[in-house]
Each structure stands twice: as C-alpha cells, then as structure tokens.
Amino acid sequence: MKIIVPMAGRGSRLRPHTLTIPKPLIPIAGKPIVHRLVEDIAAVINEKIEEISFIIHKDFGVQVEKDLLAIAEKLGAKGTICYQNEALGTAHAIMCAKESLQGPVVVAYADTLFRADFSLDTNADSVVWVKQVEDPSAFGVVQLNDKNQIVDFVEKPAQFVSDLAIIGIYYFKSGETLRAELQYLLDNNVIKGGEYQLTDALENMKQKGLLFVPGKVDEWMDCGNKNVTVDTNSRLLNFLMADGQNLVSDSVISNNSTIIQPCFIGENVVLTNSTVGPNVSIGNDCTVTDSAVRNSLIQNHSHIHNANIDNAMIGNYATFDGNFTSISIGDYSVLE
Template identity: 80%
Template structure:
C-alpha cells in the first residue's frame, strides 16, 4: 500500500505560524499533523505501507524534505518527495506523484485528522472517507443507494441530498487507473475555475461502473486556522490520554513549584517554574514557563513565556512572550515583552 499526500499549499489561514513552517508540520500533541495523519491511516488500512509520496512546493526547502522522509521511515516506508510548483488543482497535485501511482494507494490531504473504527473494504474500486455533519451545505458530500454504494458527489448542496461530508481521504484499488483518469483531465484540459479537480476524475470512474463505498469516521478534526488548530490539539490530547497510546510527558521535564493538569503534552527539556499547565496544553521541547497559568493552548519548541495567563493561545518556535494578553497567536521568533 502507498500513501500520496498533497501538501504544496502554505496554509495562509494559519499565518503567522505557516510563514516559516508548512502547515502539515505544525505539531499536534507533540507530533506534526502529517505524522499523526499517516499513523491514523495505517491503523485503518491494516496493510504494510511501502511508500509515502509527499507533494510539496520546491521552496519548502531541504529541512522540510528531510523531516518528511524521516516521518515515512518511522513507519517503515520509503519517503518520496514530489513537487507541485503551480496551484493547478487537486487532480494536478496528485498527478505530480504519478511515478508512485502503482497498485493500491491512499490519497490524503494533510490539513485534517480523524479517528475511525472501520475495516477498509479493499474489494471496492475506491473508498471515500466521510463524516456525518450537521450542515452539509458547507461541504462536498456523497449520496448513497440502498446497497450503501456511492452514486453521486455533490459540492456544497443548497438543498439536502446527504449529510455525509467528504473529509479528503480516499482509497483506490488501482493507482494505475487513477493515474490514467487524472492524466485524461490534463490531456483534454478538463478544468473548473481554472483548476483540474479530483472530483471530475471520480465522476468519470463512476460512470465507467467502478464501485465506490464510504468509510465513515467518528471524529474529523480540522487544522485550518488558529482557533480550530488549538481545538484539535485539545481533542487529540483527550483521545491520547483516554487511550493511553503515548507517553505524553517527557522524563526530562523540570518542574519547580508547578502543577500539570492532564491531558497535556510536555516535551523534552521543558522547564516549569511557578506555573500551572493544563488542561489541554501542548508544550514543545525546551520551552520555559515562569509564572504562567496556561490552558487550552499550543506552544511549539524553545519558547519562553513569563508572567502570563493564557487560554486558547498558539505560540510559535523560539518565541518570547511576557504580558497580560490571554488569547494570542504569535509566530516563530516573535518577541512580545
């Protein structure tokens, strides 16, 4: 099994945090979003992952590429870097990894996390991950027949046709078939809004009689902007704490007259002095807190925070903060004193 992850966008809605780091590498409960994504996919597909192809922009840099390859290797897979240097749509992005499109594969967009408990139907030509939502008019949805097969894809329906929203993760039994359908769109200039769309390829495949079925997820967590990313961090911490899946507090944490209220992720070499941390807080490695009360917040690495009472805050790498603001969003290397 192979996984293809289009992630060439910079994530403008999550600025300033994505000015220096691509959004999929923002940590959630101590691990990059894309790392948690591929781990969750691995649990659902229950197959050995041979290769993970990351589709990025060439300007992301060598360090990002090395980090992504390392994520793949931690899962026992080969990491491949592909490039999409023009924003020409979802179909074009996936096709940038055409050399990896052989055999069964999963395509997953790296701005969402999920929790699921279903068995992947590998007999289907395609499985589309969906989540039941209250307001389907804001999403692309799938419509099912009586045999629980997908018979239609509807983008942001104005009238109710289904409440099963497409979350952006797809399984294809034949990577070669998907590659051929995507190439057809480019060769025949099939565009919508100036972009080549995956949904057009899916519709062509469906018209040829291919079987599509839904894979329903229990939780769907967005990482689109600061507020929902902080909320996703909180939800993930609660899942990990309940399931006891990971050691969330490093052995090298230094605690002086401080209290940790779980669930929290506390990274290596964090220093807590006269502080209360939690619930729902992630602190990256080598972060220092002095006279701080913090909850429901996400702090990356090497940050120094003093004399603060924080709630719903997101603080970048190497940032320094000393002040009275409560709900803040400051990027890497920022200083507020």
C-alpha cells in the first residue's frame, strides 16, 4: 500500500503561522498534522505502508523535506518528495507523484484529521472517506444506492441529495487505473475553474463501471484556519485522553502551577504560578509564567508571561506578555 499526500498549498487562511512552516507540519497535540493523518490512515487500512509520497512546493525548503522523510521513516515506509510548483488543481497535484501510482494507493489531503472505526473494503475499486454533515451545501457529497454503493458525486448541491460530505481521503485498488484517468484529463485539457479536478476522474471511472463505496468516519476535524485548528487541537486532546494516553512529559517543571487535563505539554517546559488547561497543547522548551492558558495551541520555544488567554494559537519562538485573550501570532513575534 502507498499513500500520496498533496500538500503544496500555501495555507493562506492559517497565516501568519504558515508563513514559516507548511500547514501540514503544524503540530496538533504535539505531533504534525500530516504525521497524525498518515498514522490514522495506517490504522484503518491495516496493511503495511510501502511508500509515502509528499507533494510539496519547491520553496518549502530542505528542512521541511527532511521532516517529511522522517515521518515516513517512523512508519516504516519509504519517503518520496514530489513537487507541484503551480496550483493547477487536485488531479494535477496527484499526477506530480505519478511514479507512485502503482498498486493499491490512498490519496489524502493534509489539512484534515479524522477518527474512524471501519475496515477498508479492498474488494471495491475505490473507497471515498465521507462524514455525515448538517449542511451538505458547503461540500462535495456522494449519493448512495440501496447497496451502499456510490452512484453520484455532487459538488456543493443547492438542493438536498445527500448529507455525506467527501473529506478528502480516497483509496484506489489500482493506482495504474487512477493514473490513466488523470493523464486523460491533462492530455485533453479537461479543466474546471482553471484547474484539473480529481472529481472528473472519479466520474469517468464510475461511468466505466468501477465500484465506489463509502468509508464513513466518526469524526472529521479541519485545520483550515486558526479557530478550527484550535478547536481540532481541543477535540483531539480529549480523544487521546479517552484512549488513555499520557501527554504530559516527565521533564515538565511545575512551580506552584496547576494542569487541568486534557493537555499536551512537551519536553523541558517550565510552568510558574500558572494554570494550564483544559484543552491546551504546549510544545518543547516553552515557559509559562503568571498566566492562565485555556483552549490554546502553543508551539515550540515560546514564552508566555502575565497572560490570560483563551482560543489562542501561538507559533514558534514567540514572546507574549499582555492581557489579550483571543490571539493568533506567528513565529518570532513579540507582544509585550
């Protein structure tokens, strides 16, 4: 089994954090989004992962590439870096990793996390991960027949046809078949909105009689902007605590401070005269002094003083000293 992760987008809705780090490498509960994503996929497919191909922009830099290859290595897989330097759509992005489109493959967009308890139907030609939503008009949805087979893909339906939203993760029994359909779009310049779309390839495959079935997830967590990313961090912390995971490092120094679970607190963190939690993630080598921190995500090497923050997202190497409560500041920023 191979996993292809298109992640070349700039993550503009999550700025300033994505000015210095690609969105999929932002840590949620102490681990990069893309790392958690491929771990969750591995648990669902229950097969050995041979290769993970990360599709990035060439400007992401050497360190980002090293970090991604390390994620693949931790999962016992070969890591491959591919480049998409023009935003030409989902189909074009996947074709940037066309050498990896061989055998069974999962395509997963790296701005979402999920919780699921289903077994992958490897007898189907394709499985499309979906989640039941209250407002399907904001999403691409799938329509099912009475055999639980996908019979239609509808983009942002104005009238109700289904409440099963496509979350951006797909399994294909044959990477070669997917590659041929994507190549057809590129060769024949099949473009919508200025981009080559994966959904056009899916529709062509369905018209040729390939069997598509849904993989229904229990939870779908977005990381598109600051507010939903902080919320995803909170939700994931609660799931991990329910799973019995200890997320507070033994190296944490707590001086007259209280930790209200669930929290992730990394290595070499010093808490002084502070209350941290619930639903807080703090990265490595941070200090929190004379502060109250709730429902927030703080990355590495940052320092918080005299603060009362809630629904906050603070980047790396940041210093915050003040009375603001709902903030989003990026790497190397200082508020005093």
